[in-house]
Amino acid sequence: MGKKGDLSDFERGMIVGARRAALSISQSAQLLGFSRTTISRVYKEWCAKGKTSSMRESCGRKCLVDARGQRRMGRLIQADRRATLTELTTRYNRGMQQSICEATTRTTLRRMGYNSRRPHRVPLITTTNRKKRLQFARAHQYWTVEDWKNVAWSDESQFLLRHSNGRVRIWRKQNENMDPSCLVTTVQARGAGVVVWGMFSWHTLGPLVPIGHRLNTTVYLSIVSDHVHPFMTTMYPSSDGYFQQDNAPCHKARIISNWFLEHDNEFTVLKWPPQSPDLNPIEHLWDVVERELRTLDVHPTNFHQLQDAILSIWAKISKECFQHLVESMPRRIKAVLKAKGRQTPY
Known part of the structure; x- marks a missing residue:
């Protein structure tokens, strides 16, 4: 089974539980639907560190708009629902040490659940x-x-x-x-x-x-x-x-x-x-x-x-x-x- 993403704490707990129940690596992989490599790695991490949570550090570029920036963006939206993407970006960048581009504004708004829609009449x-x-x-x-x-x-x-x-x-x-x-x-x-x-x-x-x-x-x-x-x-x-x-x-x-x-x-x-x-x-x-x-x-x-x-x-x-x-x-x-x-x- 190919890797779809990082395992949740619950999935890691099931792997540890299966191995502690005396199931072999192959039996655990067949029962849970994970690869043998994944079963082995997760169980070794548990034996070594006693944790079932993911120890992998976050990857990718750091988001330019953090939680505080999203709250600022939300206030701008509430103040003017009809503001264009350019206007929102300009208003957001005022007084900020690190400015963002319109593409980042669009991505941030989508992450916050906002979309451009025609208003109900x-x-x-x-x-x-x-x-x-x-x-x-x-x-x-x-x-x-x-x-x-x-x-x-x-x-x-x-x-x-x-x-x-x-x-x-x-x-x-x-x-x-x-x-x-x-x-x-x-x-x-x-x-x-x-x-x-x-x-x-x-x-x-x-x-x-x-x-x-x-x-x-x-x-x-x-x-x-x-x-x-x-x-x-x-x-x-x-x-x-x-x-x-x-x-x-x-x-x-x-x-x-x-x-x-x-x-x-x-x-x-x-x-x-x-x-x-x-x-x-x-x-x-x-x-x-x-x-x-x-x-x-x-x-x-x-x-x-x-x-x-x-x-x-x-x-x-x-x-x-x-x-x-x-x-x-x-x-x-x-x-x-x-x-x-x-x-x-x-």
Whole structure:
């Protein structure tokens, strides 16, 4: 058996134990899987020095960044997650007698468990919104999957013809993906592109409605009356359904609220906490559509082609996909409770 590395104290102890049990060198080698030379050497060292720990001195070049230097490097990372390798090296070398190069910085960071990653994009949650998210989670913490099956989820999303690759990178460890210093907050905003509105429930995918470049109160009222109403009355004829919408300004307009009040005997509008896309499973369906758009052999070159591609992808989303998302709701609620209303990994 070839040598894989220095033996551990436990392995050396097994060798000594086998020899003291009157096993021959060959028998010990066959039993433990080590070479005869190794068995002989370890047992001789034990007989001569009475130790089973490795006596070999450390080899190789001495590390330029010791434990104290790693603590210094860690403080630099905590102070600025977005610092480049060059910036970290420059800051580390300030006031140090022995300077290091960028290659050493990279090696040290990897040894410490840091890697360059793109930060998670999460909604900006104020203190007030955090309390409302926590209240919603507490009010629904005992809802089962069967309860969530009665909810119809809705949202609008924007898809662009071209995407920017200019994204920041940060230094973080594997378990720091949701650390506040490793996040990039976002706010809802619209720009040039195709905007669509969609809805679904555990039972089926609902309609996907192209709405051009902007959703206003007039357009949303027609969507509610032409699409939401027939969907809810068909899926939930017993009037036990809940309709979910976020807190976009056009959703909260007086004319929209009055329309829902006129139909409150047919379904209930779920009171939704602000800035909570992590609680809305339809956000993951938008991700599915986005990924499929990026993998098309022929990419859309105009808004009409983009709209047709979005509608085609939406119609092909599997039932298992959106049902699995609804079934994740109890876990999402627990995540919000655990985060005390802050951002969650969803």
